[in-house]
Amino acid sequence: MNPEPLTILSVSIENFRGFRDRQTIELDASATVVSGSNGKGKTSFFDAVQWLLLGSLSRLASLASRRSGEYIINRFADVGALASVTATLRLDERIVIVSRSGDHRQSQLRWEAGDETLVGAEAESALAVGLLQNPENSLRDAVLTSGVLQQDVVRAVLEDDPKNRYRHMATFLGLEEIAGFEDQAKQGAEEQGRAAKQARDEHSATEQQLRAAEAELARLEQRLAELPEITQALASMQTELAQRAPGFEIQELPTQSAEAVALGQLARRVRATAEQLMSDDARLRDQEANAPEVDADELAGLRNKLATLGQEIANAECALELARGQYASARQRASDLAELAARAIPLLGERCPVCTQTINAGEVEVHLRELIDAGGEDLTALADASFAAEQLVAGLEQDRGRVRSLLESQEVAVSRIASVKADRERWRQSCAELGSSSAPLRPDTREAIAGGDADALRLLTQSADQVAATADRLASLLATSGLGEEVERQRSRVDVLRTAVAELAERAAQQSRQAERTKTLAGAATRAVAGVARERFAVLQPVVDDIFGRLAPHPAFTTLGFEMGVSYRSGVADPVVKDPESGVTGDPLLVFSSSQANVAALTYFLALSWTADPQGLPFLLLDDPLQSMDDVNALGFADLCRHIRSRRQLVVSTHERRLASLLERKLAPRSEGVRTRIIRFTGWDRGGPKIEQEEAELEPVGYLLEAS
Amino acid sequence: MTEAKLDTRLLLLARRILERHHFRVQERQVEGLEDATWLLAESDYFVLGVAAGVEFDDLLLLEGYVVESLGRLLQDHLGPKRWDSYVVLLSTSGAEERGRPDVVRLQHNTRSIRRLVALGTAAHEDAVASALATFLPLQEPPMQGLRPPFDELIEQLVLNGVDHEQASAAVASYRVQRDTDES
Numbered sequence: 001m002n003p004e005p006l007t008i009l010s011v012s013i014e015n016f017r018g019f020r021d022r023q024t025i026e027l028d029a030s031a032t033v034v035s036g037s038n039g040k041g042k043t044s045f046f047d048a049v050q051w052l053l054l055g056s057l058s059r060l061a062s063l064a065s066r067r068s069g070e071y072i073i074n075r076f077a078d079v080g081a082l083a084s085v086t087a088t089l090r091l092d093e094r095i096v097i098v099s100r101s102g103d104h105r106q107s108q109l110r111w112e113a114g115d116e117t118l119v120g121a122e123a124e125s126a127l128a129v130g131l132l133q134n135p136e137n138s139l140r141d142a143v144l145t146s147g148v149l150q151q152d153v154v155r156a157v158l159e160d161d162p163k164n165r166y167r168h169m170a171t172f173l174g175l176e177e178i179a180g181f182e183d184q185a186k187q188g189a190e191e192q193g194r195a196a197k198q199a200r201d202e203h204s205a206t207e208q209q210l211r212a213a214e215a216e217l218a219r220l221e222q223r224l225a226e227l228p229e230i231t232q233a234l235a236s237m238q239t240e241l242a243q244r245a246p247g248f249e250i251q252e253l254p255t256q257s258a259e260a261v262a263l264g265q266l267a268r269r270v271r272a273t274a275e276q277l278m279s280d281d282a283r284l285r286d287q288e289a290n291a292p293e294v295d296a297d298e299l300a301g302l303r304n305k306l307a308t309l310g311q312e313i314a315n316a317e318c319a320l321e322l323a324r325g326q327y328a329s330a331r332q333r334a335s336d337l338a339e340l341a342a343r344a345i346p347l348l349g350e351r352c353p354v355c356t357q358t359i360n361a362g363e364v365e366v367h368l369r370e371l372i373d374a375g376g377e378d379l380t381a382l383a384d385a386s387f388a389a390e391q392l393v394a395g396l397e398q399d400r401g402r403v404r405s406l407l408e409s410q411e412v413a414v415s416r417i418a419s420v421k422a423d424r425e426r427w428r429q430s431c432a433e434l435g436s437s438s439a440p441l442r443p444d445t446r447e448a449i450a451g452g453d454a455d456a457l458r459l460l461t462q463s464a465d466q467v468a469a470t471a472d473r474l475a476s477l478l479a480t481s482g483l484g485e486e487v488e489r490q491r492s493r494v495d496v497l498r499t500a501v502a503e504l505a506e507r508a509a510q511q512s513r514q515a516e517r518t519k520t521l522a523g524a525a526t527r528a529v530a531g532v533a534r535e536r537f538a539v540l541q542p543v544v545d546d547i548f549g550r551l552a553p554h555p556a557f558t559t560l561g562f563e564m565g566v567s568y569r570s571g572v573a574d575p576v577v578k579d580p581e582s583g584v585t586g587d588p589l590l591v592f593s594s595s596q597a598n599v600a601a602l603t604y605f606l607a608l609s610w611t612a613d614p615q616g617l618p619f620l621l622l623d624d625p626l627q628s629m630d631d632v633n634a635l636g637f638a639d640l641c642r643h644i645r646s647r648r649q650l651v652v653s654t655h656e657r658r659l660a661s662l663l664e665r666k667l668a669p670r671s672e673g674v675r676t677r678i679i680r681f682t683g684w685d686r687g688g689p690k691i692e693q694e695e696a697e698l699e700p701v702g703y704l705l706e707a708s
Numbered sequence: 709m710t711e712a713k714l715d716t717r718l719l720l721l722a723r724r725i726l727e728r729h730h731f732r733v734q735e736r737q738v739e740g741l742e743d744a745t746w747l748l749a750e751s752d753y754f755v756l757g758v759a760a761g762v763e764f765d766d767l768l769l770l771e772g773y774v775v776e777s778l779g780r781l782l783q784d785h786l787g788p789k790r791w792d793s794y795v796v797l798l799s800t801s802g803a804e805e806r807g808r809p810d811v812v813r814l815q816h817n818t819r820s821i822r823r824l825v826a827l828g829t830a831a832h833e834d835a836v837a838s839a840l841a842t843f844l845p846l847q848e849p850p851m852q853g854l855r856p857p858f859d860e861l862i863e864q865l866v867l868n869g870v871d872h873e874q875a876s877a878a879v880a881s882y883r884v885q886r887d888t889d890e891s
Contacts, residue, residue: 178857181882188878521870521878528864532857535864546847549838555806555815581803581828611849631818636842642753643846668788670752702785704750705732 005030005649007131007618009088009095011049015077016085018044019688026693029675031645031667034653035660036681041689042653043150045681046623050148052085052100053127054140055107059150072104076686083107091130098127131617146609147617149602149625178532182525189515189522196508196515203504210497217490224483225255233477237470245470247456247463249442253470257478257488264471270439271464274449274457277434280427281454287420292413299414302407309400316396320389327382334379341368428452434460533564533573543607551636553599556581557591560600575600595628602626606640609648619649626659634659638666669698712769714744718760718798718829721836723747726756729844738773746774748781753792754843755782757821760798764805764827767797771814775821796824798839803828858883 006028014022018041025045036042051057051072060071072083086099096113111123118126128139224230234253241250248267254260345368348361435441435450441460448456478484541561548560557577564573577592577600578585588600602625609620626637641663644650650667654660667676676696683690726733731749738744738759747758757778759770774795782790797814805811806827815825826839837844858879865875 178861180886181861181879184882184885185878517874521865521874524865524868524870527868528861528870531864531867532860535860536857543847543849546838546841550841555812558806581806610846630816632816632822635818635822639842640846646845665788665791670788699787701752701787701789702783703732704748704755704781704783704786705734707732 005618005645005647007089007091007649008049008651009090011045011052012084012086013045013048013688014084015074015081016044016048016051016072016083017074018684019048020074020076021687022084023688023691025679025691026677027649027651029677029695030649031641031675032651032677032679033660033663033667034651034679034681035657035664036653036655036689037657038655040681040684041691042655042681043623044689046148046150046621046653048085049087049621050143051083051107052087052098052109053131053143053147055100055102055109055124058144061104070104072102072107074688089130096130098123142612142617146605146612147619148621148623149605150623178529182522182529185518185522185525189518192511192515192518196511199504199508199511203501203508206497206501206504210494210501213490213494213497217487217494220483220487220490221256224478224481224487227481227483230255230478230481233474237474241467241470245463245466247442247445247460248440248467249445250440250467253474255478256491257475257484258491260471260475260478264468264475266439267464267467267471270434270437270441271461271468273430273434274460274464277427277430278454278457278461280423280430281452281457284420284424284427287416288424291417291420294410294413294417299407299410302403302410306400306403306407309396309403313393313396313400316389316393320386320393323382323386323389327379327386330379330382337371341371344368431457530564537562537564540604540607540611543611544603547606547610547640548600548603550640551599551603551633553596553633554592556584557586557588560588560603595626595630595633598626599629599633602637606644610644617648619651620644622650622652624653624655626654627656629659634662638662641667664696668696670701672698674698712741712744712766713762714766714770715760715762715798715800715831716745717831718800718836719745719747719758721831721833722758722760722796722798722840723749725833725837725840725844726758731756731843736777738770739777741773746770746777748778750789751843753789755786755789755793756796756843757794758796758798758840762801763799764802764808764811764825767799767825767827768810768814771795771797771823775823779820793821794824794842795821796826796840798826798829798836800829800831801827 009028010024010026012022012024013019034042034045047057047060057071073081074083077083082101082103084099084101086097089096089098091113094113096111098109098111100107100109102108108120109123109127111118111126113126124139132139132142234255237253238250241248241253250263254263345365348359348364350361351358431452432450435446435448441449445456445460445463449460479488544560549558552558554577556579559578559580560575561578562573562575575588576585577588588597592600602622605622605625606620609616626633629637638659641650641652645667652663654663664676664678669676678694678696680692681689682692723733723735726747726749729751731751731754733747733749735745736748738746747756749756749758755778757774759767759774761767761770774797778793778795782793784790802811811825811827814823817823824839824842829835829839862872862875862879865878866872870878
């Protein structure tokens with residue numbers, strides 16, 4: 001058997017709305033029936049739970065006439081006292097005590113779980129996570145749409161106009177948090193449209209300013225060029241340059257100081273380049289003059305000689321090796337023979353031990369000593385031969401060293417000559433580049449420089465000095481004249497405006513693109529939110545059908561739904577009931593009685609709570625959900641509550657004595673481990689409600705039939 | 709008794725559904741009517757008498773017999789369950805007669821036993837289960853429950869022509885703004 005769904009174990013209320021004195025209501029049961037006639041404090045109890053969870057009572061906040069109108073603190077509480085609601089919860093097998101204290105303006109939540117104590121935002125967050133499991137879900141939406149049902153809120157959904165009803169339904173479906181998205185998207189599109197227009201206007205205005213500034217600059221420059229002292233100075237400088245800077249050919253001197261400055265800078269760069277080329281030319285000439293001469297035949301002869309010597313050395317080394325080997329062998333043989341003779345001589349007897357002939361020991365000894373001496377002479381000859389071979393190899397090595405040294409010096413000379421040639425080639429290339437540069441040079445000067453003419457380079461350095469000096473004087477003249485300064489200021493202004501126009505053009509383009517995107521987004525937002533609502537209804541619909549069928553408020557209109565759509569760019573929702581047999585449809589508010597319409601509203605609330613499983617709230621609090629219902633509806637509702645309590649801790653209240661009695665009987669426990677609490681609000685005075693509490697007794701259940 | 713036309717298919721389906729939901733079920737003879745049966749079914753919470761006829765008039769006849777028979781069976785040892793007794797009357801025809809005064813009167817007659825009349829109940833399991841819904845668990849909620857609305861919103865924005873990146877960014881921006889406003 002599944003454990004009872006049990007989250008709220010008790011709620012203590014003090015100085016809150018109808019409660020002044022502290023009272024604790026025990027709720028440790030899967031079903032609690034709260035009863036009592038109107039005005040006894042039942043709704044204050046439901047309000048207390050909602051305020052504890054959310055810190056607000058939006059239903060009452062909208063009714064308060066002034067912001068200072070206190071509606072949370074009990075009117076009979078001591079001055080300065082704060083409202084306080086505390087609940088003991090069981091969350092994931094942990095016992096948690098949450099308490100909220102405050103007034104209608106502000107309140108603070110406290111969370112205590114074992115050693116852990118959280119306050120304020122951390123406590124709110126812990127409570128939301130503890131109750132909803134999924135931190136993405138909004139506790140407020142969950143409480144208002146599927147946790148705590150208050151009848152007037154539900155009925156308002158059905159009675160509103162289609163647009164407001166759509167908004168209410170969105171809230172009802174847990175979509176309130178996205179309903180505001182439409183507004184923000186529309187507002188964003190409008191703001192972005194205004195921003196784009198403003199950017200375009202700003203760009204246009206700045207562009208006009210630029211055009212005007214450019215025209216003014218042209219006018220000032222024209223005036224400056226036409227000033228007598230400027231024209232005279234320009235003519236004088238032109239003549240001066242023609243005489244003193246023959247390497248340059250300047251058709252017309254600049255009439256703006258910035259251009260004169262640029263001309264001076266160009267002339268200096270030309271001068272520096274020409275000077276460098278002249279310096280390089282002198283260095284190269286010196287290197288070319290001092291370059292060593294190399295005889296190619298001699299170089300080839302040396303290379304051949306070196307190769308021949310290498311071969312001869314190899315041969316001589318072979319001969320040396322051979323002689324050394326022979327000498328070593330001969331030395332070994334002579335040593336062996338001498339050792340043998342030295343041992344044999346003392347052993348010589350009178351007769352041969354083999355043939356028994358008489359031996360002349362003196363003669364044999366002499367003979368042996370001759371043999372030993374003869375070996376010594378051979379060794380001397382072989383040692384001489386080996387020494388001669390060594391001498392030959394050494395002589396050849398010396399020859400090869402000399403030849404190699406000669407060859408290396410020749411090769412260094414060859415490399416040095418090649419390097420100088422490469423430098424000269426690069427120098428010519430640089431001359432050609434200078435000759436074809438953008439500097440205003442005379443054609444014959446260009447040609448001479450490109451050809452590496454040293455005189456032309458010298459002439460160019462002198463001319464460039466002159467041009468630079470003249471350009472400096474001209475720039476100074478143009479800048480220091482009154483009109484020149486004005487031209488410079490205007491030019492700066494034009495530059496600033498050009499930069500601004502470019503930036504504004506880019507900004508305007510960006511804003512326009514963004515405006516187009518936000519416009520598309522705004523258009524899609526309404527349809528998207530309606531689409532989400534439709535999808536949610538589709539998920540809900542089978543459960544709605546099931547619940548509506550059980551409550552059966554009408555004999556013919558047996559199905560209930562909402563038609564969601566978009567009208568004039570706004571979402572609309574129209575409730576509709578249908579007779580499946582005839583296909584006839586109608587608005588439940590028009591075809592239903594008040595109590596039947598209540599059943600329709602309750603159906604959606606219960607369907608949302610049920611469908612949100614397992615991510616929804618683990619409890620369901622229904623404050624007087626059905627009023628003026630007939631017996632059949634009441635029986636259907638009571639039977640439905642039996643099923644709901646299997647998954648949700650259920651707290652249901654009614655002011656009708658008959659319904660209370662029915663619910664107490666229907667929800668009474670039928671097996672061990674299932675509990676039902678009965679809370680009766682029997683009276684009220686300034687101290688608060690008078691409450692009787694008890695746990696319903698388990699009555700034994702009998703059977704007519706044997707279990708199969 | 710006057711002859712009533714019975715619908716055995718509906719009764720068979722009702723039995724199958726109730727047994728699947730752990731009801732104890734027994735077929736009983738309608739007294740005075742040969743080969744006519746009704747179902748006695750009970751669970752921890754309910755005691756039911758289920759009968760099925762072809763037309764509403766047949767149900768009217770059956771109702772009297774089943775209410776009387778069931779009433780006789782209800783005993784003190786059943787405990788509180790004796791107050792949760794129902795007679796369920798099923799017929800495939802008569803859907804158009806649901807609002808007829810005598811049908812409504814029968815539905816609202818809760819004297820000793822509540823009557824549930826399901827006219828126009830098709831002879832298949834879903835329809836019969838719907839007629840018996842009061843005694844069966846609520847439909848299972850969708851396995852995944854409801855998806856976070858912002859995920860659904862992004863999906864719908866994309867379906868309505870907004871590129872995914874922009875949709876995600878717009879929704880994220882909205883959420884930040886909303887959280888800031890709330891705090």
